[in-house]
Amino acid sequence: MTVQPQVENPSVTVLERSEQPLRNRRRARRALKRLPVWTIVTIVVVVVLYPQVWMILGSFKTQSEFLSNPALSLPENWIFDNYTTALNNGNVSRNYLNSILVTLPSVALIVLIGVAAGYALEVLVWRGRKGTLLYILAGIMVPGQMILVPLFTVYFRAGLTDSLWPLIITYTVMGLPLTTFLMAAYFRSIPREIFEAATVDGSSPLRSFFVIGLPMMRNSILTIGLVQFFSVWNDLLIALTFTTRPDLATIQVGLLSLSDQYGSTQYGPLFAAVSINIVVLLIVFVFLNKKIMAGMAAGSVKG
């Protein structure tokens, strides 16, 4: 459980073979000085990882095995029974499907509409664009609770409550202000000369948006897309409010009702359903952690 990237450096192992007592002693003293640091690092890593490992290991155990030895121990047999129970019995597989059906279109809409608005507010020149950006920015401050009741009424009147549309529409609206603001900021960092040169070459500003703006924003689009993906995927409030039938529930709502259903009697299926969530996000994170971390930091320090 130690994180010591620099010690595993190959050049150090070469040195180790040509042993010299003096150097050894110096290294020992340095290691001793680093001991408190490594203790802290180890504690932090254990605190962060242990609960996750505990839950994932638990999801492979039988109920009796889990109860008799709940602390850290490997399962006697790696069984997937809990996973099949969770996916077949409850609505869990339906919940995951719903989450995907809601999250992908929402994120696509947020990013597409947001990047277009960012271009219109930053690259295009017109009177009132500063004010418009501020007007959109004001929406970041407003909590979701402020718009739930009116939106619920609207969706009910429009007959949309029996579908996933209320979720997709609401997530898109909620994600727009921050995305527009960040996209405008990213466009600001691109030299204007690029767009002006394209205009001289005969490209209309609309064409420049699709041919130059969008491709140049690829990185930012991926970053913002990831941030929005997590905020939509992880949301409970909006999903809970606009879900009228169990088979329309997203995974977060599903997990909540699953925990009511199994309560404190049957851990396996609940653990399995939660573990799927953890493992899928872990895989995404392993590949894209730099982008995710940069994006989430950018999203919070606004202004």
Place this chain on the structure above:
Amino acid sequence: MNSVFGDRKTIIILLAPALLLYTLLKIGPVAWSLGLSFFEGNTLRGFEFVGVDNFTKFFTDDAALQSLGVSVFFAIVATAGQILLGYLLALLYVFVLRKGSSLLRTIVFFPAILPTVAVALLFRSFVAVGDNQGPVNDLINLFGGESVEFLATTSGTMATALAMTLWGSMGFYAILLYAGLLDIPDEILESAKLDGANGLKLVRHIVVPLSLPILLSSIIFSLNATLKVFDSLLALNNGGPGTSTAPLTLYMYRTAFEYAEYGYGSTIALVLTLLCLVFTLAIFRSSQRKAED
């Protein structure tokens, strides 16, 4: 050139979708909700204008005041913890581990992207599962203590909720503050060290003042996020025992959608919004006063 970039048709095509959606489905509902807070009732029953009655009701409603207290308490303690742990981690990354901190940064950050519901269910099991009441109690037993039923009491539930919030977010705040600490010019640190500032002294007199802007914006961000706490307290213990850990958001949700009191629900939402605004402005003001000193 500017006339080409001022092409009206292009502006409308690119901006209209965002502006329309935002105005119709965000600003419109906010105004609607503001109006609703002066009414009583719901769509089926009809609405009745009651003036400021909802507001006077709020401040005499024990359940409302209790949930207000839960939200404010949670926000203040969670923010203090998040910023403190995040800052300590950031100091560890920048000044102790330096270039070797990348793996640790990534590991500690990961819980920040996990769904709060999943984390809450994880922690709920973590303090309550099995004959022994979970691994946390195993540890307590190991040191000779009695098992504690965390979720049976208000303080136990609150402590668990705060622990899971810190667990989930400290890596995120560490990254935020880490970026701020990296911006401190090396020359300043070097010259301070030459002047004999070291360890704690260096942190207190040089590092903290120089990273004050990022600290303040992190505090504002954290307060705004934790004042809106919803998922964690709902999924952890359903706002219980009883309603003793139900935050304002949960009380608003229940009032509006379980008891169908749209008017009063909107009032509670407005109080929440104002609360976020007041906290943000308070931090802002105090920071400006400090800057003037």
